[in-house]
Amino acid sequence: MSDTRTPVIDIALVGDSGVRDPAAAAPAAATGGRATADTCGRTNIFDFDRASLERFFEQDLGEKKFRAQQVMKWIHHRYATDFGDMTDLGKALRAKLEQRAVVQAPQVLLDKASEDGTHKWLLGMDPKNAIETVFIPDKGRGTLCVSSQVGCALNCTFCSTATQGFNRNLSTAEIIGQVWVAARHLGNVPHQQRKLTNVVMMGMGEPLANFDNVVRAMSIMRDDLGYGLANKRVTLSTAGMVPMIDKLGEVSDVSLAVSLHAPFDELRNELVPLNRKYPIAELMDACVRYALRKRGTSVTFEYTLMKDVNDQPEHARGLVKLLREFDRRVQMKDAAKVNLIPFNPFPGTRYARPADEAIRAFQKQLNNAGMIAPVRRTRGDDIDAACGQLKGQVMDRTRRSAEHRKHLQDSGIAQGEVPDAA
Numbered sequence: 001m002s003d004t005r006t007p008v009i010d011i012a013l014v015g016d017s018g019v020r021d022p023a024a025a026a027p028a029a030a031t032g033g034r035a036t037a038d039t040c041g042r043t044n045i046f047d048f049d050r051a052s053l054e055r056f057f058e059q060d061l062g063e064k065k066f067r068a069q070q071v072m073k074w075i076h077h078r079y080a081t082d083f084g085d086m087t088d089l090g091k092a093l094r095a096k097l098e099q100r101a102v103v104q105a106p107q108v109l110l111d112k113a114s115e116d117g118t119h120k121w122l123l124g125m126d127p128k129n130a131i132e133t134v135f136i137p138d139k140g141r142g143t144l145c146v147s148s149q150v151g152c153a154l155n156c157t158f159c160s161t162a163t164q165g166f167n168r169n170l171s172t173a174e175i176i177g178q179v180w181v182a183a184r185h186l187g188n189v190p191h192q193q194r195k196l197t198n199v200v201m202m203g204m205g206e207p208l209a210n211f212d213n214v215v216r217a218m219s220i221m222r223d224d225l226g227y228g229l230a231n232k233r234v235t236l237s238t239a240g241m242v243p244m245i246d247k248l249g250e251v252s253d254v255s256l257a258v259s260l261h262a263p264f265d266e267l268r269n270e271l272v273p274l275n276r277k278y279p280i281a282e283l284m285d286a287c288v289r290y291a292l293r294k295r296g297t298s299v300t301f302e303y304t305l306m307k308d309v310n311d312q313p314e315h316a317r318g319l320v321k322l323l324r325e326f327d328r329r330v331q332m333k334d335a336a337k338v339n340l341i342p343f344n345p346f347p348g349t350r351y352a353r354p355a356d357e358a359i360r361a362f363q364k365q366l367n368n369a370g371m372i373a374p375v376r377r378t379r380g381d382d383i384d385a386a387c388g389q390l391k392g393q394v395m396d397r398t399r400r401s402a403e404h405r406k407h408l409q410d411s412g413i414a415q416g417e418v419p420d421a422a
């Protein structure tokens with residue numbers, strides 16, 4: 001949780017001027033839930049999970065299902081993108097695939113490593129938009145933080161992605177492509193030499209607002225022919241889209257995390273405007289339904305601590321009450337897990353990180369009530385890779401980025417300068 005800025009090592013800058021003009025990036029028009037095609041009308045194989053790839057092979061190519069399985073292994077286990085390299089496929093099929101399909105990953109525009117091992121990629125999604133993906137290594141595990149949208153439409157007041165506005169949903173290919181880029185870089189070999197052990201959908205965007213593409217990408221993450229991650233090692237984090245939490249429960253068994261940040265509606269309305277539509281009581285009901293589907297399911301509640309905003313004893317008391325009630329309804333001790341995230345500052349923000357003692361006092365209050373509440377260490381803050389700091393490059397369609405720039409100008413803050421938050 002130290003704020004000490006350590007030097008940044010740029011390990012690979014694509015182009016010579018830092019961020020390459022994303023206009024040079026490969027075209028990849030994203031559509032809602034369907035396979036995307038390149039300019040020659042070829043289908044991007046990254047858009048398919050196992051079921052849809054098998055259908056593509058059987059129905060569109062007139063081939064056997066198991067061919068789809070071979071192709072999945074080539075792509076996700078051996079990082080092949082050229083059908084010509086897929087030597088167990090037979091010449092005729094390889095030629096057919098070259099005509100009808102491509103394996104197109106997002107383009108790496110910028111690649112940065114932090115001294116603490118955290119790694120961040122800026123990935124070009126189309127000529128105008130880029131998103132960020134972060135890898136966080138820890139003892140015995142490696143977690144990838146994946147983005148689901150270009151920007152975000154939810155406008156949470158303490159999140160830097162919100163200041164960028166919103167452009168569009170990412171396709172399945174653009175979501176799983178983030179995992180592929182990181183896994184290939186790390187030399188990850190699923191089932192053998194696993195460097196990537198967990199994925200959290202906690203990057204840019206609201207994953208439940210891009211439901212079909214996120215669910216399909218998570219299915220590839222969990223598939224043995226994909227990245228072979230156990231259900232509980234794939235976590236979807238939501239600001240609280242209540243109907244979609246229920247829908248997720250119908251189709252998926254991934255871990256659920258909910259960005260709570262306040263135990264009272266009045267305060268949560270301000271921090272997470274979505275709360276006006278789905279207030280805390282309705283959100284907690286949906287979480288209870290999600291947990292009750294399967295014995296032993298817990299839900300993680302994320303709580304970003306902001307100085308003098310939500311870090312007072314009454315907030316800790318409110319949180320304990322809310323989460324105890326959750327445990328009681330789910331009939332399981334520690335069904336609610338809390339993750340305390342010290343606020344990460346960004347230019348122009350009105351919030352600050354509480355002092356370490358205040359964070360410890362808040363944590364202690366939860367511990368005294370019998371709750372486990374780890375404080376998430378800030379990782380990669382020398383490369384702006386911490387929670388809520390991901391920005392990318394968003395062609396905003398909401399005018400929010402212009403408003404933010406104006407706010408920065410009016411308050412005399414230069415872009416890129418982080419005000420002292422402590």
Ligand code: SAH
Nearest residue numbers: 159202206237238239259302343344387388
């Ligand atoms: N839209 C999803 C996922 C993206 S945000 C969601 O709301 O859960 C991922 C996590 O980072 C959320 O818990 C979010 O509240 C937290 N976060 C956002 N901005 C932050 C900041 N500036 N400091 C610390 N955490 C932040």
